Amino acid sequence: MKPIILLPVLTSAALLAVWEALSASGTLPPEIPPISEIGRWLVTNLDSANLWTSIGQTLGHWAVALLAGVAIGAVVGAAMAAIPIVNELLLGTVEFFRPIPVVVYLPIMLLLLGATSGVVVSLAATAALWPMLLQTFYGVRDVDPVARDTARVFGLTTPQRWIWVTAPSILPYFSTGVRIASTITLLVAIALELIGAVPGLGNTLGTYATNGVYEAMYGVVVLTGLLGVGLNAVFERLERRALRWHASHRHRMT
Amino acid sequence: MTRIGLRLVVPVLLLVLWWTTSAGSASPFYPPLSEVLASFQETWLFARVGSDVVPSLGRLLAGLLIACVVGIAAGVALGRVRVLSLAMNPAVQFCRSMPGAALIPVSVVLLGIGDGAKIGVIAFVCTFPVLLNTIDAVRGIDPQLEDVARSYRLTRAQRLTSVLLPAAAPQILAGIRTALAMAFIMMVVTELYAATNGVGFVTVSARNSFDVPQMWASTVLLGLLGVAVSALFLALQRRVLRWHIGMTGRN
Secondary structure, eight states: OHHHHHHHHHHHHHHHHHHHHHHHTTOSOTTSOOHHHHHHHHHHHTTOHHHHHHHHHHHHHHHHHHHHHHHHHHHHHHHHHHOHHHHHHHHHHHHHHTTSOGGGGHHHHHHHHOSOHHHHHHHHHHHHHHHHHHHHHHHHHTSOHHHHHHHHHTTOOHHHHIIIIIHHHHHHHHHHHHHHHHHHHHHHHHHHHHHHTOTTHHHHHHHHHHHTOHHHHHHHHHHHHHHHHHHHHHHHHHHHHHTTTSHHHHGGGO | OHHHHHHHHHHHHHHHHHHHHHHTOOOTTSOOHHHHHHHHHHHHTTTTIIIIIHHHHHHHHHHHHHHHHHHHHHHHHHHHOHHHHHHHHHHHHHHHTSOGGGHHHHHHHHHTTSHHHHHHHHHHHHHHHHHHHHHHHHHTSOHHHHHHHHHTTOOHHHHIIIIIHHHHHHHHHHHHHHHHHHHHHHHHHHHHHSOSSSHHHHHHHHHHTTOHHHHHHHHHHHHHHHHHHHHHHHHHHHHHTHHHHHHHSOO
8 A cells, every 4th residue: 555655745856856856956947847846935924915817817808708608518518419500500600610629719809808707718618618519419429229228207297207207317428517617727828828818826826927927827836736736636526525426436336 | 491591590699789779880999890791801801811811820720730739638648647647736736727918917027019929828727627637538438448458569659549538539529629619719819918929919000000890800801700719629539530430429
């Protein structure tokens, strides 16, 4: 049991030590500061109000965009899967717009709306929309026909069938969709803040980079990484909790 | 026939809507579609294809290729050697969850605003989907397949090239598809951030010189490129995996 925990910890520590040594000995260019300096910057700035404000702004963009993207994606995806005519009408459009990354629209949006949170939120929501739409679509399509027919035979009404049959069986697809959408939304929000100079972690990072405050720049990069890992962990935990009855999670119970 | 007709209704409606709402538009930021199309023809058919579209796509391909080579090689190693994957897991997980765009300022500081920095960022970001899918694919190979290969006395190299990699190919290609989408995003973002050529660069310089129709035209071109690149890859994937589709009867 012990080596399984020790091995990753020791290797990671060794990698960091190599970085520190290379940087201290001057092998790495001065633009890559030693890891200890980045750590020191992080520790001293952990109580800085500015840093927390930009984290808050980024999380705000992320939350609103994710909520909007998930809601629209789920509704449109379910409609496309359940109603054939809606599917026929929207399929071509969805297939066309889905491969276009949202950053493509950024210059135009900046022109129309200026460097505002609205630009970040609407574009990040668009990015979150596609995985949600697809996941919900496949989820509704994959409802077990026997379960659906049984429910109909037992005389469940349409709303009852949605609540007791369709909703539980699309939940695994839905939660995977939310997890993917959350990661994408965070990435897109930070990218848009960086290029569009919209207040948030991305913009903070860009400012430090242009001013040559490298230990702060890497500090913010580390923070964005931690934010990504943290949000992913939260969603994985939520998913495990919401799906503990599902076959893919049941073995964890014992 | 009616199915295709129905599919075209919404796109045609959108285009008509764009044309009519923009036709008499007084806003300087929302030029008539006819002007956008004129600018598109002037700029992109084919005056700046060689000077901007080719460098953009070249960087995309170079970054993606590096990512595939590194990702598949490292993925096979990590997938086969349990100790290695255990040891590297924290580092891989951390690098994977780092937002790619956050690395652009770092790359510009280190490598400047030329091709190197852009290819570097694209390669770094794209390595992880390829790597993780390769690890998964290599681990998931049917052990019977390996036993057969071993009992036929295939050498290590033969097992790798004619058993391991083909068996892992479908999942690796799925990873490359994700990587391609990311590469396209990073291509655009790196050019919007700092560049001297490329489609993203033209978009930004059009904005800076208030050539609004050209900005819209470049946006349209980027959209079309995104669709084309993705369609091209799907066609390529179908060709490479012909044997797999035939075998499993699904796409």
